[in-house]
Amino acid sequence: MADRTQSSGILRPLAAIEAFCRQILTASGADRPTAEAATRAMMHGTCHGIDSHGVRLLAHYVKGLVEGRLNPRPKLTLANSLGAVASLDADNAHGALATYTAMDHATRLAGEFGIGAIAVRNSSHFGPAGAYAIDAAERGFIGFAFCNSDSFVRLHDGAMRFHGTNPIACAVPVKGQNPWLFDMATSAVPYNRVQLYRSLGRELPAGVASDERGYDTRDPQIADMLAPLGGEFGFKGAGLAGIAEILSAVLTGMKLSVDIAPMPGPDFSTPRGLGAFVIALKPGAFLDIDSFDAAMTRYLDTLRNSPAREGFKVMAPGDREWAVAAQRQKAGVELDPVTVESFKALGAAYGINAPV
Amino acid sequence: MADRTQSSGILRPLAAIEAFCRQILTASGADRPTAEAATRAMMHGTCHGIDSHGVRLLAHYVKGLVEGRLNPRPKLTLANSLGAVASLDADNAHGALATYTAMDHATRLAGEFGIGAIAVRNSSHFGPAGAYAIDAAERGFIGFAFCNSDSFVRLHDGAMRFHGTNPIACAVPVKGQNPWLFDMATSAVPYNRVQLYRSLGRELPAGVASDERGYDTRDPQIADMLAPLGGEFGFKGAGLAGIAEILSAVLTGMKLSVDIAPMPGPDFSTPRGLGAFVIALKPGAFLDIDSFDAAMTRYLDTLRNSPAREGFKVMAPGDREWAVAAQRQKAGVELDPVTVESFKALGAAYGINAPV
Numbered sequence: 001m002a003d004r005t006q007s008s009g010i011l012r013p014l015a016a017i018e019a020f021c022r023q024i025l026t027a028s029g030a031d032r033p034t035a036e037a038a039t040r041a042m043m044h045g046t047c048h049g050i051d052s053h054g055v056r057l058l059a060h061y062v063k064g065l066v067e068g069r070l071n072p073r074p075k076l077t078l079a080n081s082l083g084a085v086a087s088l089d090a091d092n093a094h095g096a097l098a099t100y101t102a103m104d105h106a107t108r109l110a111g112e113f114g115i116g117a118i119a120v121r122n123s124s125h126f127g128p129a130g131a132y133a134i135d136a137a138e139r140g141f142i143g144f145a146f147c148n149s150d151s152f153v154r155l156h157d158g159a160m161r162f163h164g165t166n167p168i169a170c171a172v173p174v175k176g177q178n179p180w181l182f183d184m185a186t187s188a189v190p191y192n193r194v195q196l197y198r199s200l201g202r203e204l205p206a207g208v209a210s211d212e213r214g215y216d217t218r219d220p221q222i223a224d225m226l227a228p229l230g231g232e233f234g235f236k237g238a239g240l241a242g243i244a245e246i247l248s249a250v251l252t253g254m255k256l257s258v259d260i261a262p263m264p265g266p267d268f269s270t271p272r273g274l275g276a277f278v279i280a281l282k283p284g285a286f287l288d289i290d291s292f293d294a295a296m297t298r299y300l301d302t303l304r305n306s307p308a309r310e311g312f313k314v315m316a317p318g319d320r321e322w323a324v325a326a327q328r329q330k331a332g333v334e335l336d337p338v339t340v341e342s343f344k345a346l347g348a349a350y351g352i353n354a355p356v
Numbered sequence: 357m358a359d360r361t362q363s364s365g366i367l368r369p370l371a372a373i374e375a376f377c378r379q380i381l382t383a384s385g386a387d388r389p390t391a392e393a394a395t396r397a398m399m400h401g402t403c404h405g406i407d408s409h410g411v412r413l414l415a416h417y418v419k420g421l422v423e424g425r426l427n428p429r430p431k432l433t434l435a436n437s438l439g440a441v442a443s444l445d446a447d448n449a450h451g452a453l454a455t456y457t458a459m460d461h462a463t464r465l466a467g468e469f470g471i472g473a474i475a476v477r478n479s480s481h482f483g484p485a486g487a488y489a490i491d492a493a494e495r496g497f498i499g500f501a502f503c504n505s506d507s508f509v510r511l512h513d514g515a516m517r518f519h520g521t522n523p524i525a526c527a528v529p530v531k532g533q534n535p536w537l538f539d540m541a542t543s544a545v546p547y548n549r550v551q552l553y554r555s556l557g558r559e560l561p562a563g564v565a566s567d568e569r570g571y572d573t574r575d576p577q578i579a580d581m582l583a584p585l586g587g588e589f590g591f592k593g594a595g596l597a598g599i600a601e602i603l604s605a606v607l608t609g610m611k612l613s614v615d616i617a618p619m620p621g622p623d624f625s626t627p628r629g630l631g632a633f634v635i636a637l638k639p640g641a642f643l644d645i646d647s648f649d650a651a652m653t654r655y656l657d658t659l660r661n662s663p664a665r666e667g668f669k670v671m672a673p674g675d676r677e678w679a680v681a682a683q684r685q686k687a688g689v690e691l692d693p694v695t696v697e698s699f700k701a702l703g704a705a706y707g708i709n710a711p712v
Contacts, residue, residue, distance in 0.1 A: 085470030114441030
């Protein structure tokens with residue numbers, strides 16, 4: 001969801017935005033793999049309409065690279081490798097480089113063993129989880145990506161920020177089509193939804209945020225934490241967040257959400273000790289690939305053609321994102337005013353023309 | 357949740373109930389592995405307070421074994437084995453035998469390769485998904501279990517029963533404690549909640565069920581299908597159901613939920629062609645086991661001691677179930693009237709004393 005509150009109406013080509021991100025990251029000291037991976041992950045967000053995890057993060061990442069939170073020239077090393085799994089020490093790399101690298105290893109292992117999993121250590125904010133799941137799907141594998149993050153979400157019946165928005169993403173290859181693509185926060189809504197409603201003076205939906213005592217509120221001004229997905233069945237959202245937390249923090253030896261330094265600082269010089277976790281599966285290792293392709297196609301055909309509520313159409317996970325991507329690839333994207341200003345400032349600082 | 361509408365107040369020992377289930381299954385023609393596995397899965401439900409998936413299913417399973425839906429003497433075979441994954445053809449076994457066997461293979465593979473996954477073919481209703489996840493955790497592995505089932509749940513914006521309640525279960529070993537145990541339906545509520553509220557004449561919670569046009573209703577009499585988890589964010593529940601569907605039906609070559617014959621019949625002679633999917637991970641393959649144990653313990657300590665809403669206490673997934681189990685192991689369990697009657701009828705039919 002875009003968190004802009006006013007519209008400029010100006011559409012800018014994705015290619016120009018992408019080139020600017022890559023140039024700025026490089027100018028700020030990032031090595032080539034870092035600049036490529038961070039740009040790719042941000043462009044996944046901006047291209048598919050996941051603007052909260054798109055190029056609005058460029059200035060944030062540059063600050064981290066310059067001040068020391070992120071290692072601009074990391075040496076990633078694979079450790080504890082046992083058969084189909086390994087740990088990847090990301091040397092405080094940008095989270096996109098860490099996680100694309102992890103998925104690369106996971107798919108390699110899945111190609112050999114049918115499944116592969118990588119626990120990522122010493123990583124950092126990785127942006128949109130779906131970017132890594134889809135990276136697997138585009139190469140013919142089912143991909144899962146998980147991470148935890150600084151605390152924003154209460155537990156069921158809880159009264160403190162405990163888990164991060166701890167996303168779970170999964171993508172599945174579909175022959176001749178875009179992948180099935182599912183990327184969810186385990187909170188009821190993203191935190192920037194609360195911020196947006198605050199600036200718009202709008203009431204929040206019921207059951208998505210709480211005051212500091214853990215009681216649901218629809219007033220964005222007094223909303224202090226997010227609710228876990230599920231409303232009165234919030235133990236489900238909290239349990240799903242727990243899966244992401246256990247895989248990403250416990251199984252990696254990295255920080256629990258409650259121990260992670262806040263993403264917006266003020267400290268931008270200390271690595272945050274984030275973990276992440278990816279899994280890849282090779283469909284052809286479980287049944288012949290033609291049967292898999294036919295079954296996946298039939299599942300999606302059945303789903304997309306199933307009866308909907310009057311005035312609605314049923315969509316598969318990802319369908320909305322693919323439609324946005326097609327539109328933006330053709331017509332360009334409108335950046336929010338805060339991002340436009342940050343691009344101007346970055347362009348001026350590094351002597352690079354901003355696409356604004 | 358128990359779906360009893362009246363209380364007898366009589367507590368019966370778990371051991372007597374367990375022995376009765378085993379004897380009845382054996383008398384109905386089940387071989388020893390089938391009787392053991394089905395009893396064990398049902399007792400997981402009854403012991404932990406998941407009564408909808410407990411021994412109330414005994415009569416249902418006996419009918420399936422006698423009339424041919426279930427193979428009482430199946431020959432399970434492992435196929436398509438590649439490194440850390442395999443398909444298991446369950447020969448229309450009881451789902452508990454199929455899935456315990458699958459988890460046995462998955463943990464064996466995880467022991468060797470760090471992770472293992474088994475796609476289960478030609479299985480049947482497996483009862484509580486958590487039974488198989490916990491089977492892994494009790495042996496020191498992180499376990500996941502998934503299945504799909506006959507359609508009860510609409511899609512987001514949908515107006516037909518599309519997915520089953522498609523559960524996702526995960527269990528994680530905790531040194532010196534009961535495992536972390538998470539077992540959720542991807543629907544907002546279980547279908548027997550609707551049935552219970554119908555018989556009690558109570559209003560349903562908002563956003564958990566829909567009429568036949570896909571519109572939310574709180575009237576259990578006109579509720580025709582369940583909503584996916586998430587209320588107005590039901591695309592999340594529908595996507596999670598999709599993960600279970602893709603792993604359990606597509607990746608196994610088994611039936612989509614929309615194609616599965618109804619669990620309650622009338623046909624009890626035709627195998628239903630259900631799939632399931634299990635994954636096991638070996639924590640010690642990702643980091644040293646002492647660090648894992650310490651991190652998991654700290655995570656749970658932090659969670660259980662975190663601030664709660666006034667009058668509440670925060671619980672970890674499984675805590676409620678372990679408390680019920682401790683109480684029932686000590687005091688016995690009260691069976692609902694329908695189950696008591698079915699036990700009497702089964703006891704009379706097979707000449708075995710029912711514990712009622």
